Amino acid sequence: MTDTPARPANTAIRSTGGAKAAGVRQVRPQTEGWQQAKDESGRPLLQFASPKRGKPPVHLADLTPEARVERVKELGLQGFRAKQVAKHYFQHWTSDPAEMTDLPAAGREELVTGLLPNLLTEVRRLETDKGDTIKFLWRLHDGALVESVLMRYPGRITLCVSSQAGCGMNCPFCATGQAGLTRNMSSAEIIDQIVRANRAIANGELGRREHPDERVTNIVFMGMGEPLANYARVMHAVRTMVDKKDGLGMSARGITVSTVGLAPAIRKLADEDIPLTFALSLHAPDDELRDELIPVNSRWKVDEVLDAARGYYEKTGRRVSIEYALIRDMNDHPWRADLLADKLNARGRGWVHVNPIPLNPTPGSVWDASERAVQREFVRRLNDAGIPTTLRDTRGKEIDGACGQLVATEEDQQQAAEAAATA
Numbered sequence: 001m002t003d004t005p006a007r008p009a010n011t012a013i014r015s016t017g018g019a020k021a022a023g024v025r026q027v028r029p030q031t032e033g034w035q036q037a038k039d040e041s042g043r044p045l046l047q048f049a050s051p052k053r054g055k056p057p058v059h060l061a062d063l064t065p066e067a068r069v070e071r072v073k074e075l076g077l078q079g080f081r082a083k084q085v086a087k088h089y090f091q092h093w094t095s096d097p098a099e100m101t102d103l104p105a106a107g108r109e110e111l112v113t114g115l116l117p118n119l120l121t122e123v124r125r126l127e128t129d130k131g132d133t134i135k136f137l138w139r140l141h142d143g144a145l146v147e148s149v150l151m152r153y154p155g156r157i158t159l160c161v162s163s164q165a166g167c168g169m170n171c172p173f174c175a176t177g178q179a180g181l182t183r184n185m186s187s188a189e190i191i192d193q194i195v196r197a198n199r200a201i202a203n204g205e206l207g208r209r210e211h212p213d214e215r216v217t218n219i220v221f222m223g224m225g226e227p228l229a230n231y232a233r234v235m236h237a238v239r240t241m242v243d244k245k246d247g248l249g250m251s252a253r254g255i256t257v258s259t260v261g262l263a264p265a266i267r268k269l270a271d272e273d274i275p276l277t278f279a280l281s282l283h284a285p286d287d288e289l290r291d292e293l294i295p296v297n298s299r300w301k302v303d304e305v306l307d308a309a310r311g312y313y314e315k316t317g318r319r320v321s322i323e324y325a326l327i328r329d330m331n332d333h334p335w336r337a338d339l340l341a342d343k344l345n346a347r348g349r350g351w352v353h354v355n356p357i358p359l360n361p362t363p364g365s366v367w368d369a370s371e372r373a374v375q376r377e378f379v380r381r382l383n384d385a386g387i388p389t390t391l392r393d394t395r396g397k398e399i400d401g402a403c404g405q406l407v408a409t410e411e412d413q414q415q416a417a418e419a420a421a422t423a
Contacts, residue, residue, distance in 0.1 A: 025329040027367075029292040031172045037180060044295035047168025048229055050184040056141045057117040059188035060086060062236070065246040068115070075114045077107060083246070085115050090248050093199040093215075119192045131207040134200070140165065140189060144182045146224050148193045150200065150216070152207050156254075158218040161193045163234050164225025169260050170295045173327065173359065173367055176224045184230040190237040194219065194248060218254040222279075227257050228265035238274060252276050258323065263300040266308035270315040279321040279355075280309050284331045285340040293331065306343055313351040322354045326370040326378060337378045341385035354382055357392040 037045040060068055060082075068086060069079035081103065088100050097103070097112040120138040123145070127134050132152040139145055144165035151158045167174070168181035198215045200206060219241065221227040227234045234257070240247040241255060258279040259266060269278065282302070284290035290297040297305075309320045322344070326332045344352050356378060358369030370378070375391060382389040 024333060026333075027328070027330040029172050029289075029330065031178075034178050036172060036178075037170060043298060044170045044172075045168075046170060046295055046299070047181040050164075050230070051181065053144075053183045054142050056119055056186045056189060059117055059119060059186070059192070060089060060115045061188035061191040061240055062186055068246075071115065072111070075107075075111055077111055081111060082115070085112060086246055089116060089195060090246075093195045093202060095195075119186075119189050120196060122196075129207075134206060136193075136196070138193070140185070142183075146185065146189075148197070148223050150197045150206060155210075156217045157201065157206070157214060158220060159194060159197045159216045160220050160223045161190055162223035162225055163190055163221055163227040163230050163237075167225050168229060169226050171260065171293065173293065173325065181225075184233060185225070187233045187236040187240065190234065191240055191248070194241070217250075218256070219250070220256045220258065220279075222256070222258050226260060226262070228259045228262040228269070231265055231268070235272065238276065242274065253318075256321070260294050260296050261300050261305040262296065263304050263308040266305070266312060270308075270312040275316055275318055277318060277321065278309070278312050278316075279323050280305065281323040281325075282306075282340075283323070283325050283327075285336055285343055289331060289336075302343070306347060310347040310351060319350075320352045322352055324354060324356045325359045326356050326375055327359045328368045328370045328374070330367070332370040332374050332378055334377060334381060337381040338385070341382050341387050344387055345385060349386060352387065354387055354389040355392045356389065 039045045058071075060071075063071060065082070065086075068082035072082040072085075073079050084102055085100065088094050092099070094100070095112065095116040095118070097109045100108065100112060103111065119141065121140075123137040123139050125134050125136050129151075134150045136148050136150070137145060138147070146162040146165050148162055149160040151160070162185060164184050165182035166179045167176045169177050170180075171177040194216055201209075201214050201216070221234065238252075238255060238257070241250045242252045243249065252275045254277075256277040256279050257269065258281055260281045266278070266280075269276070281294070282290075282305075284293050285302060287297060287301050290302055300308075309322075312318070313320050322340075324331075324340070340354070344354075356375065358375060359367060361368055369375075379389050379391055
């Protein structure tokens with residue numbers, strides 16, 4: 001490991017409104033238009049435990065194949081019926097008893113309702129990119145609201161899923177973090193986002209279809225929530241996604257789990273023996289800034305988190321992605337690109353890929369994306385240092401569906417209440 005290099009003389013920092021220093025502007029993270037929750041010591045509040053709320057009904061996707069059989073027997077039918085219902089749900093993407101004609105008519109509705117209770121109610125959807133991007137707003141059983149974003153790209157279809165209603169990591173530049181944590185989502189609530197997306201694709205609702213057997217090919221846990229703070233349920237959902245016999249049969253390599261830096265959970269993830277893609281939302285290479293930008297950095301500092309990320313690569317052989325939101329005059333300075341490169345290279349070559357993404361501003365924020373020339377310079381410095389770096393696409397920002405923009409607004413809450421009243 002290398003120590004943090006001293007900043008060159010020509011990259012001195014000044015605070016907003018302070019004295020100029022070598023022409024470099026440094027904006028400090030500040031909350032815009034909302035009050036950041038603080039603990040008794042005045043630090044940004046971190047919520048790791050899910051607030052106590054009524055649990056969603058148990059669903060087939062919450063259960064192991066063995067437990068599904070027992071559940072069917074509890075409902076008074078033969079255990080093999082569990083596999084039939086699972087096939088309809090995971091392969092035909094339906095929860096409608098009328099479509100399950102291989103089940104006996106007598107008791108069919110009771111069986112399907114007992115195994116596949118309704119978990120997500122669509123409140124509304126917004127489309128952009130000529131119909132190739134859809135943002136869904138879902139109401140959960142207890143009225144909590146979550147969003148997922150379905151995106152068609154050439155040769156693949158990606159779904160950005162939520163793992164929590166809200167988020168407890170309290171990052172000041174993220175709309176979801178501003179909302180706080182409502183609760184963890186169940187494994188089945190996570191899986192049902194995929195099943196519902198596959199159904200929409202099959203119905204021809206996602207732009208122009210490339211072939212008749214299209215379905216979601218890639219999952220990114222970059223919707224609402226911190227996935228590793230809901231570890232057990234997320235991992236059960238992941239195992240169901242990759243289960244080719246009794247689940248969705250997806251490729252583990254097409255599933256990306258993202259985190260803001262829960263180092264112990266990263267190390268645990270590396271031991272799962274599932275070749276997932278792992279993404280670390282870093283956003284600053286220095287603790288001074290990252291403490292303010294990513295409050296969880298007060299628990300696990302940059303070097304510890306990068307060590308955990310490197311450990312993931314060593315155990316899985318899967319290259320790690322570093323996510324980096326480029327924020328104008330805050331974290332986009334050339335010396336920060338150089339520092340990031342130094343820290344990554346100190347841990348070896350070929351283990352990491354950096355994905356800078358221009359900030360997607362949240363409503364009312366004065367923060368903005370870096371200027372294009374600054375973006376190009378940041379990327380150039382990393383690439384020149386031997387770090388593979390690709391500026392990421394910002395799909396869905398016109399409908400507040402891009403990274404960091406997912407949040408249940410007052411308008412969403414009102415529409416959900418109206419929909420529930422007329423249901």
